[in-house]
Amino acid sequence: MRINLLCIGKTASAEIRGLLEYYRIRLPRHWNFELIEIPDVRNAGNLSPDLLKKEEAKLFSNHIEPSDITVLLDENGKQYSSREFAAKMDVWMNSSVKKINFLIGGAYGFAPELHQQANEKLSLSRMTFTHQMIRLFFVEQLYRADQILHGKPYHND
Numbered sequence: 001m002r003i004n005l006l007c008i009g010k011t012a013s014a015e016i017r018g019l020l021e022y023y024r025i026r027l028p029r030h031w032n033f034e035l036i037e038i039p040d041v042r043n044a045g046n047l048s049p050d051l052l053k054k055e056e057a058k059l060f061s062n063h064i065e066p067s068d069i070t071v072l073l074d075e076n077g078k079q080y081s082s083r084e085f086a087a088k089m090d091v092w093m094n095s096s097v098k099k100i101n102f103l104i105g106g107a108y109g110f111a112p113e114l115h116q117q118a119n120e121k122l123s124l125s126r127m128t129f130t131h132q133m134i135r136l137f138f139v140e141q142l143y144r145a146d147q148i149l150h151g152k153p154y155h156n157d
Contacts, residue, residue: 001092002032002099005139006063008056008106009040011132023139028146035135036063041106049108057111060103069100070118072110073134077121085122086145102138104131 011017020035027033041047041055064070069092080088092100102122103114115121124137147154 001030001097002034003027003142004063004099004101005033005035005104005135006060006101007035007037007104007131007135008059009131010037011135013132016132016136019136020139023136023143026143027139031142031146033139033142035139038063044106050111052106053108053111054113056106057114060114064101064117065099067098069097069120070114071100071102072114072118072121073102073104073124073138074110074115074121075123075126075128077123079123079125082141082144083148085141086148089142089145090149104134104138107131 011020024033024035038056038059041052041059044052044055047055103110103118105114110118124134124141129137144154
């Protein structure tokens with residue numbers, strides 16, 4: 001299985017990049033995890049929010065195949081506990097899914113066509129965080145899910 005985290009823009013903070021790498025190297029190799037930072041849309045400041053979302057959707061679509069599972073990280077998505085998320089990952093792993101794409105959109109969210117294409121919408125919190133922090137929180141949750149699935153003591157509850 002392949003897991004991609006597709007994001008608009010780069011992570012500027014060296015500290016966050018370091019923490020992302022800390023968790024990335026701890027993910028299981030069979031997940032083939034990749035963080036894909038899609039360059040920002042050119043002249044984004046000159047576009048309306050709707051047009052910007054459409055342009056970002058085109059960039060995302062370059063990385064998505066019709067057979068992929070696509071999950072939007074969206075404030076209106078379903079919230080899972082860490083154990084529930086681990087169980088969801090387990091279902092996907094055992095259902096012969098070849099690739100799962102988790103998407104972090106731009107400042108205005110996702111275009112309607114991405115909402116329609118998505119298999120699921122996932123919210124990490126009702127709180128608002130920077131997109132760079134969401135990357136870190138999500139990769140940490142992937143690591144936590146792996147630890148839960150293997151019965152490791154990383155998750156204490």
